[in-house]
Amino acid sequence: MIHMRDKRAIIIKDPRLRKVRDNLRRIFLEAVSLKWRELNNKRKQLKFNIDGTRRVLDDFSSDELQDYRAYQTQQNELRKLADKSICKCNACGKADRDMVYNKAYNAWYCTECYGLERTSAQERAKVPQKDSKSCEEKAIEEHSKTFL
Numbered sequence: 001m002i003h004m005r006d007k008r009a010i011i012i013k014d015p016r017l018r019k020v021r022d023n024l025r026r027i028f029l030e031a032v033s034l035k036w037r038e039l040n041n042k043r044k045q046l047k048f049n050i051d052g053t054r055r056v057l058d059d060f061s062s063d064e065l066q067d068y069r070a071y072q073t074q075q076n077e078l079r080k081l082a083d084k085s086i087c088k089c090n091a092c093g094k095a096d097r098d099m100v101y102n103k104a105y106n107a108w109y110c111t112e113c114y115g116l117e118r119t120s121a122q123e124r125a126k127v128p129q130k131d132s133k134s135c136e137e138k139a140i141e142e143h144s145k146t147f148l
């Protein structure tokens with residue numbers, strides 16, 4: 001059971017609708033993956049000469065280097081788009097689950113991962129707080145709070 005203030009859960013109970021949802025997610029993720037691989041191939045083509053010898057970035061013309069960087073940027077954006085979408089859990093990557101939105105991360109978590117994070121956040125909240133905390137402890141605490 002998930003209690004939310006600014007959290008939103010999308011839960012589908014009907015097995016046929018779940019199947020439709022899962023298939024649509026798969027299509028979206030596959031389209032993203034196809035485009036990502038296409039960009040990766042374009043980068044690979046720049047990294048090798050026609051005779052198969054490897055080129056380093058210093059061998060690239062300024063246009064080639066610009067293209068290479070543009071492909072990398074697009075690949076990163078595609079990966080972020082898929083990772084932050086409702087199509088897969090931001091923590092475990094599963095695509096066939098009901099999802100809960102975490103506004104702090106602008107990302108979706110499956111109900112299982114969200115529940116684990118929430119339980120751990122609730123346990124952490126029960127422990128008396130120390131006055132001095134390391135940066136790591138503060139970061140974990142901030143992350144944890146977003147699931148309460």
Ligand SMILES: [Zn+2]
Pocket residue numbers: 089090091092093094109110111112113114
């Ligand atoms: Zn998950």
